[in-house]
Amino acid sequence: MNINNQFDSLSDMAVFARVVDAGSFSGAARQLSLTPSAVSRQIARLEGVLRVQLLVRSTRKLSLTEAGSAAYLRCQDMLAAAREVWALSDTHTATPRGLVRVSMPKAFGRVVVHPLMPSFLQQYPEVDVQLVITDRTVDLFEEAIDLAIRVTQTPPPGLAGRPLMRIRHVVCASPGYLADHGTPTHPRDLSQHSCIYLGENELDCHWRFCRDGEELTVKVSGRYVANHSEVRLEGALQSLGIASLPEFTARASLASGELVSVLDDWEHATHYAGMAWLLYPPNRFLAAKLRVWIDHVVAGLASGECEKPHESGKVHLRNA
Known part of the structure; x- marks a missing residue:
């Protein structure tokens, strides 16, 4: 040819x-x-x-x-x-400019990323940001997404990425609820409590726990079910039951004493636990607008404005 x-x-x-x-x-x-x-x-x-x-x-x-x-x-x-x-023209532009479209899970976007955006927009006046807040898995190529944050134990192959922070879940309740109903000392005790859970599918009321190689699953029930972590947080604060929450969602209330974590010697394993990965197409050169957005979020996490990053550095995710 x-x-x-x-x-x-x-x-x-x-x-x-x-x-x-x-x-x-x-x-x-x-x-x-x-x-x-x-x-x-x-x-x-x-x-x-x-x-x-x-x-x-x-x-x-x-x-x-x-x-x-x-x-x-x-x-x-x-x-x-x-x-x-x-991307070469953007990469070598001294002033970052243009639109950055980032997809991320709802709770993570609201609690972790959104608080970092006002300072970013102030620092980079020629960069616009669109947060695509959704719990579904988006296709970066098909949907013209520049960056995606996903919580997963196994990041997908074919994308470049860097780990941002470890996501863990806590089981917690208000002091008033625990005073009235008692504090569970073993996961099996949860079956006797009113629990606030996700409720999107049948498995959401089966809470899994791990400790020293031991695993067990407890079927929970309760009068209040919500598929939004901040609603479950509010339910726990109102003493409606024991809630399963991302730790970053509950952190302020735990620190203030409005909520108390229980079963701390057990790991509460959920599908929304693992590492929060920042993913993007494996281009050798990132546009300036993307580089500064990534650097700003990583710096914000490291400074303590939100979660601290688990580790730094870019990796390339190879096909398994």
């Missing part, structure tokens, strides 16, 4: 990767503002140039051939390299 054909195929490769990501020609066409037939012609042209079939088309779905799978991975690498080139 001559060099002109290679250059001419670059746009077809980008369209091919978008089709795979979208799962259909029509979905890719909508994202690219093209017609499905135009997208189909570009895929057919790429298959003709490469002389291999990339996609198997059926009435219900698209699937990749073996050659298509290999081509898709390389097209992703090509697009990542292109993003690095596009």
